[in-house]
Amino acid sequence: MKNSKMFITGVHIFFIMATVVFLAPVLIVIAVSISNENDIMQYGFSLIPRSIDFTAYQIILKDFTVIGRAILLTASVAVVGTILALTVNSLLGYVLTKPDFIFRKPITLMLIGSMLFNAGLIPTFVINTRVYHFGNNILVYLLPGLGGAWAVILFRTFFSGISPSLMESAYIDGANELQIMAKIVLPMSKAIYAIQFFMGIISRWNNFQTSLLYMTDEKLYTIQYVLQRNLTDAKTIKQAYEAFGMMADINIPIMTMRYAICLIGILPVLLLFPLMQKFFSKGIAVGSVKE
């Protein structure tokens, strides 16, 4: 008994330390973004700012076009792309639960095939740019990720847990398949839709590679690409603001601005995250159901 109490205490100590390790870096990002640039140059980064200074945010908000445009673009493609993918994948997942659907086998084979083997980055890139003309084209953010085999199978697994007699009786009452889906399946599958929606939004919001590969037009950069350019190349920040001739005379607080921009990039995740917590256990339990 005594041993097991000590064990539990040990577990709590482990997790409390882990919690600090997991959360502290995000808190330091916030702290640095509201620090004074000179303090950082002199004393280095720290969790508690020596003095609070919002200069970074003032400068960013003064000329918000580049970042604001990237945020607007990324948020729009995230929402539109996720809703499209959810619709398309759940429709397929739904019909794959029907034993009398004649194309069930071939489509399932197609899904498995796409999971087993993929063309790889170069053939995909060349086909996407040469055949579909996705270079500098906003459609590249929306279309290529649409038919996701894992998502379809996840939906199918979840839907096959719904009692078929419910759908059957609605069918006999004259409802068509779309109505059955909207009125019976959807309300019973909120958890899986919610988790897939959330995951879809986050992965699109965090997408970096697509802009790197497909975009040369600055207006089409997503937020992560803009962030990355700000981190790896301090000149990007300076140039962007000096170009407008407004800040050339004062010192630009590059470090604090970087982290202010970084925080703007993380913010949607921080806001959405707590809302989604309650769906996690359910959604992930589905993910672990064996095929």
Added chain:
Amino acid sequence: MKANGASPAVMAGRRKSQRHRNLAFSAMAFPAVLALILFEYVPLSGLVLAFKNYNNVDGIFGSPWNGLDNFKFFVESSDMAIVLRNTIGYSLCIMLLLNLLGGMIIALLLYEVRSRFANRLYQTAMLLPDFLSWVSISFIAFLLLNPESGIMNQLLTTLGLRSIEWYNEAGYWPFIIVGFQLWKAVGMSGLYYYAALLNTDTQLFEAASLDGAGKLRQIWHISVPQLLPMASIVLITQMGAVLSTSFDMFYNLPMNTGALQSTTNVLSTHIVRGLQSGQIGSTAAIGLFQSVVGTILFLTTNAIIRKLSPAKAMF
């Protein structure tokens, strides 16, 4: 066939409308299938690039064939050995520490936390980093590793040690990369195992503790076996992805620094850098190799597991 549990009269009516039903089903399946064909299957035709001397004017199918020349370059290139070593080394290390051990340990420990509040809190904290992009995480790494103002060098100088030029010394990066990968994803990995643990029959623990089994023995004999089906699925999928390391991490975390490439360049970054310098043919060849090896490893691992324990294989 439970799904057909309708009365005979209904069945007769249904046969008539069977064609309508299948038409409706096909219409519903159509968008996803079309996307699958256009964006998963059509790009397979681009694999011919691996056997061509690609140029922009002649395009994909017009460019001249060059046999296996693209693959020759790939065997002869001196970078390739290092890139492969990095890719496989990181993959196996991350699979073991993150996807298998790390996730299982987190799940087993979390299962012992009975307080709902504490359990929630720990889960939330551990999941948060997984939703941050690798770009944001590279900002965080820069907070720690920046040579002038970084927190690591602050610590080192306080301890009286010399500070380190982190972004110049490749030797430290295997630890940095594995460390950040663990920090980002161990919570999610743990949660998958945790979901599997929740199905455990709690009476087993009561019986074991009546028999005098201590906490650790209970975990070893009751909880761990509960995790093995999940672990084998993880093993199969991760083996299939041994050559497909995350591009975002290996590109962003070292901030695409040339000095660090000896320990941070992997196949995924090597391919993108090749594409950026216009080497379509040889990078397509590397990609083909990557896909083929991935499929073989996936199927082999699955076959081995099916032999050892049929219930734990994926198919």
